[in-house]
Structure formats: C-alpha cells, structure tokens
Amino acid sequence: xxxxxxxxxxxxxxxxxxxxxxxxxxxxxxxxxxxxxxxxxxxxxxxxxxxxxxxxxxxxxxxxxxxxxxxxxxxxxxxxxxxxxxxxxxxxxxxxxxxxxxxxxxxxxxxxxxxxxxxxxxxxxxxxxxxxxxxxxxxxxxxxxxxxxxxxxxxxxxxxxxxxxxxxxxxxxxxxxxxxxxxxxxxxxxxxxxxxxxxxxxxxxxxxxxxxxxxxxxxxxxxxxxxxxxxxxxxxxxxxxxxxxxxxxxxxxxxxxxxxxxxxxxxxxxxxxxxxxxxxxxxxxxxxxxxxxxxxxxxxxxxxxxxxxxxxxxxxxxxxxxxxxxxxxxxxxxxxxxxxxxxxxxxxxxxxxxxxxxxxxxxxxxxxxxxxxxxxxx
Numbered sequence: 001x002x003x004x005x006x007x008x009x010x011x012x013x014x015x016x017x018x019x020x021x022x023x024x025x026x027x028x029x030x031x032x033x034x035x036x037x038x039x040x041x042x043x044x045x046x047x048x049x050x051x052x053x054x055x056x057x058x059x060x061x062x063x064x065x066x067x068x069x070x071x072x073x074x075x076x077x078x079x080x081x082x083x084x085x086x087x088x089x090x091x092x093x094x095x096x097x098x099x100x101x102x103x104x105x106x107x108x109x110x111x112x113x114x115x116x117x118x119x120x121x122x123x124x125x126x127x128x129x130x131x132x133x134x135x136x137x138x139x140x141x142x143x144x145x146x147x148x149x150x151x152x153x154x155x156x157x158x159x160x161x162x163x164x165x166x167x168x169x170x171x172x173x174x175x176x177x178x179x180x181x182x183x184x185x186x187x188x189x190x191x192x193x194x195x196x197x198x199x200x201x202x203x204x205x206x207x208x209x210x211x212x213x214x215x216x217x218x219x220x221x222x223x224x225x226x227x228x229x230x231x232x233x234x235x236x237x238x239x240x241x242x243x244x245x246x247x248x249x250x251x252x253x254x255x256x257x258x259x260x261x262x263x264x265x266x267x268x269x270x271x272x273x274x275x276x277x278x279x280x281x282x283x284x285x286x287x288x289x290x291x292x293x294x295x296x297x298x299x300x301x302x303x304x305x306x307x308x309x310x311x312x313x314x315x316x317x318x319x320x321x322x323x324x325x326x327x328x329x330x331x332x333x334x335x336x337x338x339x340x341x342x343x344x345x346x347x348x349x350x351x352x353x354x355x356x357x358x359x360x361x362x363x364x365x366x367x368x369x370x371x372x373x374x375x376x377x378x
Contacts, residue, residue, distance in 0.1 A: 025037070025038040025072075025175060026038070026159075026161075026173055026174065026175035034073065035071075035073045035075070035077050035161060036071075036072040036073050037069065037070060037071050037072060037073065037077065037079065037130075037159060037161065037175070038069070038070050038072065038159075038175065039067055039068070039069050039070075039081070039157065039158070039159040039175055039176060039177050040067065040068050040070075040177060041053050041065070041066070041067060041068075041177055042065075042066040042067055042068040042137045043066065044066075046068055046135070046137055047068040047070070047135070047137075051177075051178075052177060052178040052179065052180055053065050053067075053140070053157075053177065053178070053179045053180065053181075054179075054180040054285075055142055055179075055180070055181055055182070056182045056183075056184055057142060057144045057181070057182070057183060057184065058144070058183075058184045059144055059145065059146050059147065059148045059150075059183055059184070059185070060144065060145070060146035061144055062141060062142060062143040062144065063141075063142045064139065064140070064141060064142075065139075065140045065142065066137050066138065066139050066140055067081070067112075067137070067138055067140060067157055067177060068135055068136065068137045068138075069081060069128060069130065069135065069136055069138065069159045070130075070134075070135040071130035071131070071132060071133065071134050071135070072133065073132055073133075074132050074133075075132055076129065076130060076131045076132055077129075077130060077161060077162070078127060078128065078129040078130070078161075078162040079127070079128055079129075079130065079159045079160060079161060079162060080121055080125060080126075080127055080158075080159070080160040080162060080174075081112050081121075081125050081126050081127075081128060081138055081157065081158070081159050081160075082112060082121055082123065082124050082125025082126070082157070082158060082160070083103065083107045083108075083110035083111070083112060083124070083125065083140075083155055083156065083157045083158075083179070084096040084097045084101070084103045084107040084155065084156060084158065085097050085103040085104065085105045085106060085107035085108070085154070085155055086106065086107070086154030086155050086156050086178065086179070086253065087154075087253070087256075088251060088252070088253055088256060088258070092249070092250050092251070092258070094154070094156075094178060094251065096155075096156045096158060096176055099160065099172045099174070100123075102123070103155070105153050105154075105155070106153030106154055106155035106179065106181045107155040107156070109142055109143055109144055109145065109148075109153070109155070109181070110140060110141070110142050110155050110157065110179060110181075111124075111140070111141045111142075111143070112124075112125045112126050112138050112139075112140055112157065113126075113138060113139040113140065113141060114126055115128070115136060115137070115138055115139070117129065117136070118136075118138070126138060127162065140157065142179070142181060144181075144183055148183045149183065149185075149223065150183050150184065150185025150186050150187065150223055151182065151183060151185070151187060151188070151222070151223025151224050151254050152180070152181070152182050152223065152224045152225050152253070152254050153181045153182070153183060154178070154179070154180070154181065154225065154253055155178075155179040155181055156176045156177060156178050156179055157176060157177055157179060158174045158175065158176035159174065159175055159176070160172065160173070160174035161173045161174070180286075182224070186290075187222075187223065187224055187288060187289060187290040188221075188222040188223050188224070188290055189222045189224055189226055189280055189288050189290040189291070189292045190220070190221040190222040190280065190292075190293070190295070191218050191219065191220055191221065191222070191226055191228050191252065191278050191280045191295060192218070192219050192221050192278070192295045192297075193216050193217070193218055193219075193230070193276040193277075193278050193295060193296065193297045194216070194217050194218075194219050194257075194297070195215075195216060195217040196214065196215070196216045196276055196297055196299045197214070197215045197216070197299075198212060198213070198214045198215075198234075198272075198274060198299050198300070198301035199212070199213045199301070200212055200213075200268070200301055200302060200303045200304065201213060202268060202303075202304070202305070202306050202307055203307060204306075204307050205307065206305075206307040206308045206310070206311040209265050209266055209267050210265075210266065210267070210268055210303070211263050211264065211265055211266075212234055212243070212263070212264045212266055212272065212274075212301055212303065213261060213262075213263055214232050214234070214245075214261060214262050214263075214264065214274065214276070214299070215259070215260070215261040216230070216232075216259075216260060216261070216276050217257050217258070217259050217260075218230070218249055218252055218257060218258045218259075218260065218278060219252075219256075219257045220252040220253060220254050220255060220256055220257070222254060222280075222290070223254045223255075224254060224286065224288055224290075225251055225252065225253050225254060225283055225286065226251070226252055226280045226281060226282070226283060226288075226292070227248065227249055227250055227251055227252070227280070227281035227282070227283045228248065228249040228252060228258070228278050228279065228280060228281060229246065229247075229248050229278070229279045229281055230246065230247045230248070230249070230260070230262075230276065230277070230278050230279075231244065231245075231246050231276075231277045231279075232244065232245045232246075232247075232262050232264065232274065232275070232276050232277075233274055233275050233277075234264055234266065234272045234273070234274035234275075234301065235272060235273060235274075236266075236267075236269030236270070236271065236272050236273075236303070237269065237271070240269055241266050241267045241269050241272075243264040243265060243266040244264070245262040245263065245264045246262075247260055247262050248281075250283070251283050266303070267303075267305075268303040268304060268305035268306075268307075268308065269303055269305075270302070270303060270304060270305065271300065271301075271302055271303065272300065272301045272302075272303050273298065273299075273300055274298065274299045274300070274301060275296055275297070275298050275299070276296060276297050276298075276299065277294055277295075277296040278294060278295050278296070279292070279294045280292035280293075280294075
C-alpha cells in the first residue's frame with residue numbers, strides 16, 4: 001500500500017517554544033518510534049530567526065544562502081534535502097510540487113550543495129544522515145539564468161524523511177522552507193477577474209429573499225505575487241434591491257489563477273446587473289513599486305420570482321374559485337326562492353283563484369220593480 005503525505009510550511013512557519021528560532025517542523029511515526037525534524041534558514045553560525053529565504057537577483061547572477069536540518073528524534077534518520085517550484089494549493093496555502101515532479105522554474109535554479117557526510121541525490125539535492133539530536137547546515141546556491149524573466153519565481157527547499165527499505169507503508173513526509181526569489185527588472189502588478197458566472201437560487205418562501213451565487217477566477221497577469229480584495233455588486237433595474245459582498249484572496253502567484261465565489265442575498269426583480277471589482281494587494285514584506293490598479297468586469301443574472309409568481313397564481317385561482325362559488329351559491333338561493341314561491345302558489349284554496357262572489361238580491365230589486373212599473377204604464 002502506498003500512501004503519500006505532503007507537509008509544507010508556508011510563509012509563516014511553525015514556531016516552537018522549545019526551539020530558539022522559527023522553523024518548519026514535521027513529525028511522523030515509524031517502526032523505531034516517532035521521528036521529528038525541521039528545516040530552517042541559516043547563516044554562517046547555523047539556524048537563524050528568518051522564516052524564509054528572500055533574494056532579488058539580476059539575470060545571469062547568483063546568490064548564496066544556507067539551511068539547517070535538525071533531527072529532534074531519539075533515533076538516527078536520513079533526509080532528502082532538495083529544491084522545487086512553488087505552487088498554491090486548492091486550499092490557498094503555499095506548497096511545492098508533489099514528490100517526483102521535476103521543477104522547471106525557480107526551483108530548478110536552487111542547488112543544495114554537498115557537505116561532509118552527504119551524498120548526491122539522483123533527482124537533485126543531497127541525502128544526509130543525522131544522529132539523534134544532530135543538526136547540519138547545508139549551503140544553498142541560487143543561480144539565475146541570463147534569460148530569466150523579471151519578477152517572482154517562487155520556490156522552496158524541503159527536508160524529506162527517507163523511508164526504510166521494506167516498510168509495509170511507504171509514506172513520503174516532508175517539511176520545507178520557502179524561497180522568495182525575484183529576478184530584478186520591470187515589475188508588473190495586475191490581477192484580472194475572468195470567467196464570471198452567476199446563478200439565482202430562489203427561496204420557496206415568497207416572503208423571504210433568495211441568493212445570487214457569483215463565481216469567478218482571478219488571474220495574475222503580472223510578474224509578482226499578489227493578494228486580492230474582491231467586491232461583488234448586483235442590483236435590479238434603477239438600482240433596486242442592491243446587494244454587495246466582499247472576499248479576500250491571500251496569494252496568487254504570477255501567471256496563476258485562483259477560483260473563488262460569493263453569495264449575495266436579494267429579492268427577485270426578474271433581471272439583475274452585477275460587477276466584480278478586484279483590487280490587488282501587496283503580500284507580506286514584498287516591495288512592489290509598480291502601481292496596483294483595480295480591474296472589473298460585469299455580469300447579468302435572471303432573478304425570476306418563482307415563489308412570488310406561484311403565490312400570485314394561487315391567489316388568482318383562489319379569486320376565480322371563490323367568485324364561481326359565490327355565483328353558484330346565489331343561483332342556488334334564487335332557485336330555492338323560486339321553488340318556494342311556486343309551491344306556495346300551487347297549494348293556495350281554489351276560491352282564491354275562481355270567479356268573484358254573487359251580488360246580493362237587493363241589488364237586483366230596483367231593476368225588477370222598474371220593469372213592473374213600466375209594464376203598467378203601457
């Protein structure tokens with residue numbers, strides 16, 4: 001079974017209370033017990049208080065420095081000491097190329113020189129065996145090619161534990177010290193936002209806001225490492241529902257990119273306009289004379305109010321359902337009234353619906369008497 005563990009200190013290295021100076025320290029458990037070791041920047045008298053090697057070198061020139069490797073373990077151990085190119089991991093931390101990968105930039109310009117008791121390493125660097133509690137200082141030469149481009153060329157030097165032959169688990173454990181290597185020349189400091197994406201995630205509660213997720217890539221178009229402060233703004237028509245979010249990126253190496261994202265809370269206004277604005281930042285103790293100007297790019301996003309539209313549709317349907325029910329109720333009520341009237345009329349007495357009653361006999365009396373008198377007159 002193969003298992004690889006890569007441990008690398010970044011710009012700020014681990015500080016131990018038991019050690020007189022800051023250093024990069026690693027520990028691993030082996031068959032002979034725990035092995036603990038460190039690598040630190042060093043001067044003529046051994047390890048010093050620096051946390052990294054920092055050099056600005058003209059093309060075609062070189063510089064000298066040193067590192068000290070210390071074995072804190074209670075048993076002897078051997079270490080591969082070599083240089084490699086610097087990278088930024090997915091978590092945003094400084095790291096070196098994985099073991100076995102050949103450096104092609106700043107790491108290829110750094111040579112770990114031999115000392116008494118060391119043997120050359122086939123892939124570059126030295127192999128040094130240290131007794132328990134022993135330390136060794138190894139000279140380092142940084143030779144910059146004459147055609148090297150100006151700017152930062154990040155690198156590092158690692159001390160990697162040599163595994164015993166026959167171990168069931170082959171574990172690559174290493175710890176390193178960073179090399180800030182800058183080639184003298186014109187410095188360009190620029191970061192550009194690219195590949196901006198925006199997506200709307202509505203809340204299914206019509207009375208709660210949704211979220212706009214904005215993703216972007218920050219590309220270091222310059223030749224020096226930079227941090228970045230990013231502001232993302234989004235708003236609807238006429239600036240309605242404006243929202244803003246900020247984020248910081250610790251470090252982006254020259255020619256490299258960092259991917260990030262932010263979330264903005266806002267109300268759905270059908271369509272939104274946004275902007276990503278990036279301001280470059282100087283990292284750590286770097287000295288950058290070039291201007292660091294902001295850069296920006298725009299984006300758009302559909303913010304369809306699905307929940308609100310669903311609520312509106314529900315209210316419209318409810319309105320027509322209620323209206324229909326009320327009409328139906330009125331029709332049923334009128335039908336009941338009409339039926340009741342018809343039933344009342346049908347059940348009334350016959351005399352109430354026949355001819356008028358006969359006049360009393362006194363009403364016909366004068367007519368009869370008149371006729372009699374008339375007859376007598378004749």
